[in-house]
Amino acid sequence: MGRWWATPVVGAAGAWLASVFHWPLPWIIGSMLAVILVRCLGGPLGEIPYGRLSGQWMIATSIGLHFTPAVLEQILGHFVMMASAAVPTMLLALLGIAFMQRRGMDLTTAFFAFMPANFSEMIQAGIRHKANVSQIAAAHSMRLVLIVLCVPPAMFFTAQVSPSVVPARLPSDWHWLLPLLAGGALTAVIWKRCRLPNPWMFGPMACCAVVTAACNVQTALPVELSHYGQLMIGCALGGYFDRQFFRSSPAFLLKVSVFTVIMIMSTVGLAALIGLWLHVPLMTLALGMMPGSSTEMYLTAEALNLAVGVVTAMQIMRLVVVMLCAEPIHGAWLKYLRNRRM
Template sequence: MLLGSAGGGVFYLLHLPLPWMMGAMTFTTVAAVSGVRIAMMPRLRMVFVAILGIMLGSAFTPQIIDHLALWSISFLWLGLYVVAATFLVRLYYIRFAGYDSVTAYFAAAPGGLSEMILAGSAFGGDEARISLAHGARILVAVFVLSFGYRWLGGYTPSGTSLAATTQGVAAVDLLWLTGAGIIGFFGARLLRLPAYALVGPMIVSAILHVLGWTTSRPPAELVAIAQIVVGSMIGARFTGLPLRLVVRGILLAIGATAILLLLAAAFGLVVDATANQRFASALLAFAPGGLAEMSLIALALGVDAAYVSSHHVVRIFMIVVAAPLVFRLFRRQG
């Protein structure tokens, strides 16, 4: 956390995009690949990921109900994207990395990192390579999209963040938000939902905001710390891995991420034309990053965070449910 905070502070002073997450991610990644043994306390991580989920839920408003019909069209395109992305990146890892079919399949499936590692190792895949593929993909995607939107797309941090000041949140609203975090966290864990620490609080917070029971958001100070935690989590994943393996994994991830981003851009154009959704939002919704990371970029740039986060939740559910079933089907046919 000290490394992540220092990195976030440096990036903030340099006016770089998404500074608290990007700075934390950069400093901890450099430290990890340099041999420093760093790790994130699981309980601390869960608390601040839940806060991020509450914040994402606050992006859902009663007006969103009017957009659900168009969102359903976008969800259908998302399903096709997941199939195409898994197929193309699997071929990439087999042809260019020499991965076996099991490792290549679970390294390619753009789902939750921990879920793909567990499923891949259960089927005999290389756990280290699967973990590195997903961790490096998120690292590359965050860098490319954050700087790309800032420098190429002309987007600047939004002046209307989904965070409030500490003084701007009433006590009763703090109780609502705290309740959303606690009920969402334990309820989602009980139901064994993927990414439950983020998804559960987000769903409960979204329900409260759609019903109009509260319009408040978490304090900006907590949101900044949550960004540091998320960024530090990315860097900590590379701890203990040989530098040569990490460098090769990142180089391979650059190629895989390029394929996924080009495919996401193509589907983004289709969604723009068929679902009346801006390309900038669709690209982030289909982009090959993590739920927390892509949602934070959407929040920072003032892009439709509810649309982006909901699509990444649906994508994770698609992959977590379908990936093992599809793999079993193909293995039986083979």
């Protein structure tokens, strides 16, 4: 714990360097890459106490402030489409899991390692079902980092938008922000006590979304707090990696990387088909269906002036569908395999 103070310093230096080179989302990508590099070189960088949680709190508040009545109406109008789009992403993951299982990987480990859901919930499910938890953690870490490294730059390049162009933001009204930040923290604590998933992300987001929609709040989080949140999340992602991580099982990590890249490409292809059918913008659909973290997809959508509310709602819908269906599907799959052997 005594080494944690150097982590935000290294992360901030990486973010500054990424900003100089106009890299997309520099505060999250630059900080993450800087922390990974220093840790792989042997630098003693520790986890920032409550860093990831406070970063999620800031970003979740920013996301919730986008859910104005107009955005909520747009989400309700696309509800069936969003629910339907969550299913193909899960089916793609199941095809990949079946391939890994046929290649000799334990089904339970492959299932919870490659299912596109929250990191912590899949690890807990893996523990309950006696899977290889280290491989599950490694797979989800690689998936998140690869999506952060690949998707935002590809989106900016496709949209031909310079990352140095700052999108217009609403002014920050502290008469609303202070109670919303406090209310979000309180909601996160209650969310955690109720054992609901990802409390410091979904709790503040839900609190701010309800108040914003009910009162038509027109404000935004200051850019400095947004950068702080991105810095904390980037440092937390980078903290999963060091030399030992990459040496542990290079063949498995290569499989995870190939699987993730195929998932990204397949998701974009599915989004293009659905977009042509329903006349919905490709980039909005692709970000909404992407099997990554809602945080990075939201930040990318915000920077590209896309439908942030729709992207976030689609990400939440995917997580809900996966978390509700994952363990029942896993149980049915195991039962099917046992019946085949009899």
